[in-house]
Amino acid sequence: MPKAYSLDLRKRVLEAVAAGATRREAAARFHVSMSVITQWRALERKRGDVRPNPPGGARPAGRI
Structure with a gap:
């Protein structure tokens, strides 16, 4: 699984x-x-921050 983008990059x-850049301009400038x-x-908007979600936990054991 790829690593999440850094918090610093997300904020920049x-x-x-x-500051007025379009999404297209920002995407080209920061290579995202x-x-x-x-x-x-x-x-x-939803959480008030842009921190990446923590990695998912282990899958529960499937018992038969």
């Missing part, structure tokens, strides 16, 4: 968008996709 991208910027903006 969203600051650029807040436009869809991930949309996800980060939604996460920021």
Whole structure:
């Protein structure tokens, strides 16, 4: 599984968008996709921060 983008990168991208850059411009400048910027903006509105979610836990054992 790929690593999550750093918190610093997430904040810099969203600051650029807040300062007036379009998602397309920010995506090209920081080498991320436009869809991930949309996800980060939604996460920021929902939770108030853009920290990545913790990695998932172990799967429960399937007992037969």
